[in-house]
Amino acid sequence: MRTIKILAAIWCCIMTISACKKDHDEDGTPTVVNIAFSAPQAAQVYRNGDTMNIAATVTADGVMHGYELLVTDTATGEVLCNYAEHAHGDRFVVQQAVGLSGATARAMKVDIRVEVDHAGNEKEAYIVCRYQP
Numbered sequence: 001m002r003t004i005k006i007l008a009a010i011w012c013c014i015m016t017i018s019a020c021k022k023d024h025d026e027d028g029t030p031t032v033v034n035i036a037f038s039a040p041q042a043a044q045v046y047r048n049g050d051t052m053n054i055a056a057t058v059t060a061d062g063v064m065h066g067y068e069l070l071v072t073d074t075a076t077g078e079v080l081c082n083y084a085e086h087a088h089g090d091r092f093v094v095q096q097a098v099g100l101s102g103a104t105a106r107a108m109k110v111d112i113r114v115e116v117d118h119a120g121n122e123k124e125a126y127i128v129c130r131y132q133p
Helices: 002-019
Strands: 033-039 051-064 067-073 079-085 089-099 106-115 122-131
Touching: 033 106, 033 122, 051 067, 051 106, 067 089, 079 089
Parallel strands: none
Antiparallel strands: 033 051, 051 089, 067 079, 067 106, 106 122
16 A cells, blocks of 8 residues: 555656646747737938837747847948847837937838747847837
8 A cells, every 4th residue: 555655746746747848948949930010111211309219019920039129220230239138928019219319311221020939049030110210
């Protein structure tokens, strides 16, 4: 009888341990990631003093591990905005405002990079808009 109780206890422990699963388990790595920009529009032109409102929705069929938003000058590589968030989920809403000023015209790349897993795999989407002083 004692052997049966011990075996039953061991079985319960094994079942409990195998039933537990983290919310961001690596088995849930997405295979499809969609990045949809709402704003700005591609080739949109901004003037001195304007604010570029960036809005995008990122969805996936599994758990993503954060994103990075970069706004860079396409000619010089100067970073105008760098925002990153390490969050876990199958949907991210990206919203950021960037004030624009300066005397030099430039093309700006608005880039969203999503961390698909902790191994460093990424999905990227970008648009290019312009600044004219």
